Amino acid sequence: MGNTHGMRNAYGVETVRAAERELMARLPQGALMQRAAAGLAAACADLLGRVYGARVVLLVGSGDNGGDALYAGARLARRGAGVSAVLLAPGRAHPGGLAALLAAGGVVLQEDAEDTVRRADLVVDGIVGIGGRGGLRDGAVPLAEAAREARAVVAVDLPSGVDADTGEVRGAAVRADLTVTFGTHKPGLLVDPGREYAGSVRLVDIGLALPGEPEVEALQHADVAALLPVPGAESDKYRRGVVGVAAGSDRYPGAAVLAVAGALRGGAGAVRYVGPAGGAVLARFPETLVSDRGPAKAGRVQAWVVGPGAGDDAQVVEEVLAAEVPVLIDADGLRLAPRDVVRERSAPTLLTPHAGEAARLLGTGREEVEAARLSAVRELAGLYGATVLLKGSTTLVAGAGGGAVRVNATGTPWLATAGSGDVLSGLAGSLMAAGLEALDAGSVGAYLHGLAGRFAADGAPVGAHDVAEAIRYAWRDVVRTG
Ligand SMILES: NC(=O)C1=CN([C@@H]2O[C@H](COP(=O)(O)OP(=O)(O)OC[C@H]3O[C@@H](n4cnc5c(N)ncnc54)[C@H](OP(=O)(O)O)[C@@H]3O)[C@@H](O)[C@H]2O)[C@@H](O)CC1
Numbered sequence: 001m002g003n004t005h006g007m008r009n010a011y012g013v014e015t016v017r018a019a020e021r022e023l024m025a026r027l028p029q030g031a032l033m034q035r036a037a038a039g040l041a042a043a044c045a046d047l048l049g050r051v052y053g054a055r056v057v058l059l060v061g062s063g064d065n066g067g068d069a070l071y072a073g074a075r076l077a078r079r080g081a082g083v084s085a086v087l088l089a090p091g092r093a094h095p096g097g098l099a100a101l102l103a104a105g106g107v108v109l110q111e112d113a114e115d116t117v118r119r120a121d122l123v124v125d126g127i128v129g130i131g132g133r134g135g136l137r138d139g140a141v142p143l144a145e146a147a148r149e150a151r152a153v154v155a156v157d158l159p160s161g162v163d164a165d166t167g168e169v170r171g172a173a174v175r176a177d178l179t180v181t182f183g184t185h186k187p188g189l190l191v192d193p194g195r196e197y198a199g200s201v202r203l204v205d206i207g208l209a210l211p212g213e214p215e216v217e218a219l220q221h222a223d224v225a226a227l228l229p230v231p232g233a234e235s236d237k238y239r240r241g242v243v244g245v246a247a248g249s250d251r252y253p254g255a256a257v258l259a260v261a262g263a264l265r266g267g268a269g270a271v272r273y274v275g276p277a278g279g280a281v282l283a284r285f286p287e288t289l290v291s292d293r294g295p296a297k298a299g300r301v302q303a304w305v306v307g308p309g310a311g312d313d314a315q316v317v318e319e320v321l322a323a324e325v326p327v328l329i330d331a332d333g334l335r336l337a338p339r340d341v342v343r344e345r346s347a348p349t350l351l352t353p354h355a356g357e358a359a360r361l362l363g364t365g366r367e368e369v370e371a372a373r374l375s376a377v378r379e380l381a382g383l384y385g386a387t388v389l390l391k392g393s394t395t396l397v398a399g400a401g402g403g404a405v406r407v408n409a410t411g412t413p414w415l416a417t418a419g420s421g422d423v424l425s426g427l428a429g430s431l432m433a434a435g436l437e438a439l440d441a442g443s444v445g446a447y448l449h450g451l452a453g454r455f456a457a458d459g460a461p462v463g464a465h466d467v468a469e470a471i472r473y474a475w476r477d478v479v480r481t482g
């Protein structure tokens, strides 16, 4: 699972356009499109295995995205593929691309387009790229549906119907097995729901220079390895940080045990537990420091985790928020933490809602958050003046002061299991106690947690405690291969 390449960055459409203009001014006309088409054709050939005799159908829209598809189709036709093009806006298809395809022996389909698409070995989606607005238009919807029955679908730059800047899918969109994207990843390829439509993503370097901060970035193994806390020779347990866990209730003692389980694997030197589930915690983890007094009197910690399974104890949340150390707020704690109090804290705060909790904090619906995850996480971070980790199939972490949003895709659907979030909050809180900044703690925590979920599950259902157990395997994997 190792990936030694650096951070995966995604830039928005405006930045890409500016870089494109700058580069185009220095290159002969059409050079960029040829680079794109060459990379696209190579990826299609790899996917097909055998190009000669393959049935390839191009879906061609009115812009340059269609031009890329046509030139790539011409390359495949010259290698012996049977290439036909469906023109969605017949009078407006890229003239140079169309001429190249016809010269190479490709044809334009006049009828039975949907049937031909269904029977294709490969459908190339060049309906619309970064110039697209909104979901697919009516004429394209039946073709996108037919494409699902083809053997493979490759999206040009991004799946048509996916918003490049946000990953939002308003209406129908093409589902690709592979997306060949040019110059840089686009946020919509890394953030759900767009990411799910993209399939695997291959980046083709066309020479774009993309300076400055990306909109979205994804940590890779090497980035995580560089951020993990490493104890020095003379660090004792206190110098490695103590993480306080204020969690669990008489009704939910398990949440306390799971948060402590995560915290013990997060790099802090010790875990201090405060709350009514001390007995259950000690029975499972005798190394925990258990206090029967409230957070304010529990002794020093370098970071607090509050909220998992906490019920309605507003007093505990209040005491934790008053501490001048980093605080992670999860689950019930999110409901009990007043926005203005969080805003006014001088130490960092990390909120870790799932979509339903985020929706409640934003006064909107869960579906709205799921559909527009990037804007939801940014909005929450702005409202609370805090770092926000929005859980989901791709977890997003937005910093308190804006900047690049971190996206994590190491998770597995098996992580959607009771108590899995409690483990994550313990883990990320522990990383904060060990000295990581809130944004790093959230994104490194999500990365390890997702990887641990994969290792623990290995294709079968897992419980949250299995995930906690597997954190150390994930950690080791990152250190060894990062
Ligand atoms: N960046 C780079 O460096 C490089 C970029 N390259 C490529 O160029 C692509 C961008 O090309 P682009 O600007 O021509 O826009 P593009 O996405 O083809 O479509 C815009 C057209 O589609 C239409 N339209 C809009 N919404 C729609 C919808 N929902 N459903 C259907 N149609 C819709 C709209 O027409 P309208 O009908 O609205 O007048 C408009 O004319 C980029 O993604 C990459 O592939 C490479 O070649 C080389 C390097």
Ligand SMILES: [K+]
Pocket (backbone or CB within 6 Å): 065, 125, 126, 127, 128, 129, 155, 156, 157, 158, 159, 160
């Ligand atoms: K496309």
